[in-house]
Amino acid sequence: MRLTPLSTLSLLSMAVGISLASTAQAARPEAPNLSNSEFQQCLDGLKNSSKFSGVDSFTFNNYRPTQPDPSVIQSLNYQPEFQKDVWDYLSALVDKERVEDGIRAKRQWRDTLRQIESRYGVKAEHVLGVWGVESNFGQTLGKKPLFESLATLSCFDRRQSYFQGEYANALKIVQNGDIAPSDMTGSWAGAFGQTQFMPSTFLELAVDFDGDGRRDLVNSVPDALASTANFLDKRGYRTGEPWGYEVKLPNGFWAASNRKDKKSISHWRNQGITLANGSPLPSDLSSAGLLLPAGVEGPAFLVGKNFDTFYSYNASENYALAIAHLSDLITREDSSKTDFVTAWPTDDPGISRQQAKDIQQALINAGYDIGGVDGIIGDGTRTAIQQYQSSRGIFPADGRAGQKFYRAIVGNTAPSGAPSTNQYGNQYGQPSNSQPLRPASADRMGQLIQQQTTPSNTYSAQPSARPASSGNVRYRRVTDASGAVKLVRVDEGL
Ligand code: CA
Numbered sequence: 001m002r003l004t005p006l007s008t009l010s011l012l013s014m015a016v017g018i019s020l021a022s023t024a025q026a027a028r029p030e031a032p033n034l035s036n037s038e039f040q041q042c043l044d045g046l047k048n049s050s051k052f053s054g055v056d057s058f059t060f061n062n063y064r065p066t067q068p069d070p071s072v073i074q075s076l077n078y079q080p081e082f083q084k085d086v087w088d089y090l091s092a093l094v095d096k097e098r099v100e101d102g103i104r105a106k107r108q109w110r111d112t113l114r115q116i117e118s119r120y121g122v123k124a125e126h127v128l129g130v131w132g133v134e135s136n137f138g139q140t141l142g143k144k145p146l147f148e149s150l151a152t153l154s155c156f157d158r159r160q161s162y163f164q165g166e167y168a169n170a171l172k173i174v175q176n177g178d179i180a181p182s183d184m185t186g187s188w189a190g191a192f193g194q195t196q197f198m199p200s201t202f203l204e205l206a207v208d209f210d211g212d213g214r215r216d217l218v219n220s221v222p223d224a225l226a227s228t229a230n231f232l233d234k235r236g237y238r239t240g241e242p243w244g245y246e247v248k249l250p251n252g253f254w255a256a257s258n259r260k261d262k263k264s265i266s267h268w269r270n271q272g273i274t275l276a277n278g279s280p281l282p283s284d285l286s287s288a289g290l291l292l293p294a295g296v297e298g299p300a301f302l303v304g305k306n307f308d309t310f311y312s313y314n315a316s317e318n319y320a321l322a323i324a325h326l327s328d329l330i331t332r333e334d335s336s337k338t339d340f341v342t343a344w345p346t347d348d349p350g351i352s353r354q355q356a357k358d359i360q361q362a363l364i365n366a367g368y369d370i371g372g373v374d375g376i377i378g379d380g381t382r383t384a385i386q387q388y389q390s391s392r393g394i395f396p397a398d399g400r401a402g403q404k405f406y407r408a409i410v411g412n413t414a415p416s417g418a419p420s421t422n423q424y425g426n427q428y429g430q431p432s433n434s435q436p437l438r439p440a441s442a443d444r445m446g447q448l449i450q451q452q453t454t455p456s457n458t459y460s461a462q463p464s465a466r467p468a469s470s471g472n473v474r475y476r477r478v479t480d481a482s483g484a485v486k487l488v489r490v491d492e493g494l
């Protein structure tokens with residue numbers, strides 16, 4: 001598999017630990033120059049290939065892009081989210097706002113969720129957890145035209161064969177009449193609708209739950225929620241079981257995270273593990289594996305089969321943990337405390353989306369041109385943070401938005417109303433960054449694809465909602481002889 005310079009950089013930073021990733025902000029590459037004649041030749045070839053045999057020529061020609069979209073190749077090869085720390089990842093995905101939105105959605109769709117629960121056996125809050133993390137309860141679906149994105153990815157760069165299959169499947173969805181062509185928009189990599197299914201997953205698992213004869217995962221909430229439940233059910237969901245729970249490890253306990261190594265609950269009891277609040281482990285999980293997203297010094301979890309079904313939705317343990325945690329908070333109907341009982345092993349935890357918005361507003365007030373306030377820390381915001389840190393001697397000037405930076409800038413800047421200029425950008429000789437911020441879903445998708453470049457990856461025989469990826473990179477905090485604290489990578493299975 002060909003590696004681009006940037007994916008090589010990511011592999012290198014994985015090999016040496018987190019330091020490079022957390023301090024170096026690689027520049028976003030230019031969008032590549034793609035030849036349209038090469039693109040059109042490629043599409044001519046695809047049209048007659050066996051992969052597209054189920055697509056009629058009217059459909060193929062009608063939605064054939066007139067030119068490629070270089071920005072999707074740029075996204076394929078540049079994923080700043082790739083090395084995100086687990087606490088940053090979770091604090092943005094499971095914040096007070098999303099829990100409150102989830103509680104509202106649960107009340108609004110109570111009857112539908114009850115019907116879905118009785119048909120598929122999947123707990124309402126687990127469906128809501130997926131919906132909230134995937135599309136912010138239907139609010140963030142992605143705006144990239146799917147046919148243009150998938151056709152471009154089918155003809156250029158790595159993973160063309162995979163995307164050719166998804167391109168053909170996207171055309172079949174329109175040919176079947178399930179989704180209106182104008183609704184075929186999504187992430188740059190082709191995940192679309194309220195469930196963010198890839199086209200192949202749609203064809204396999206989408207269901208019509210509102211009875212209008214169409215599987216419309218874009219406009220029908222009942223179709224989207226039932227399709228999510230069907231996905232979890234078909235991946236082995238166990239009715240009546242929790243996903244797992246946060247636990248407390250006994251003093252001196254040492255183990256590597258290994259979700260797949262499932263043991264009986266009595267085994268874990270015998271190891272001295274309790275619930276996070278100290279009470280004995282309940283007996284409602286048939287078996288469970290130990291998940292340590294940040295090593296033994298961070299929050300610890302015992303997770304069962306239902307956690308694995310979340311994982312199969314988007315092969316990332318941190319992603320599955322976000323769904324699990326969000327679903328618990330929606331079950332409790334409590335948005336006041338979104339942290340786990342055990343703190344993450346960091347003195348600079350992550351920020352919520354509201355805090356991200358506050359930081360962006362403060363940067364604008366301080367004269368940085370970041371293109372607007374959207375609560376997503378993308379390239380423009382990171383660059384501005386790094387410049388702000390450099391200009392004020394904040395160390396390290398790494399462009400990261402954590403609680404320390406939040407306190408530094410929100411405490412130091414006048415409230416909204418100050419004029420927005422680009423004086424600091426010009427002062428430091430940096431061009432203003434006016435690139436549009438990409439939605440988080442696109443970053444996440446790309447993160448998965450980037451992870452495909454690691455040699456340990458294998459494709460699952462069963463398609464997940466997204467392509468499979470390797471497990472998460474985990475770190476543990478180590479104090480060396482000089483007293484310096486550093487993070488050391490902990491590989492799965494070691
Ligand atoms: Ca329908």
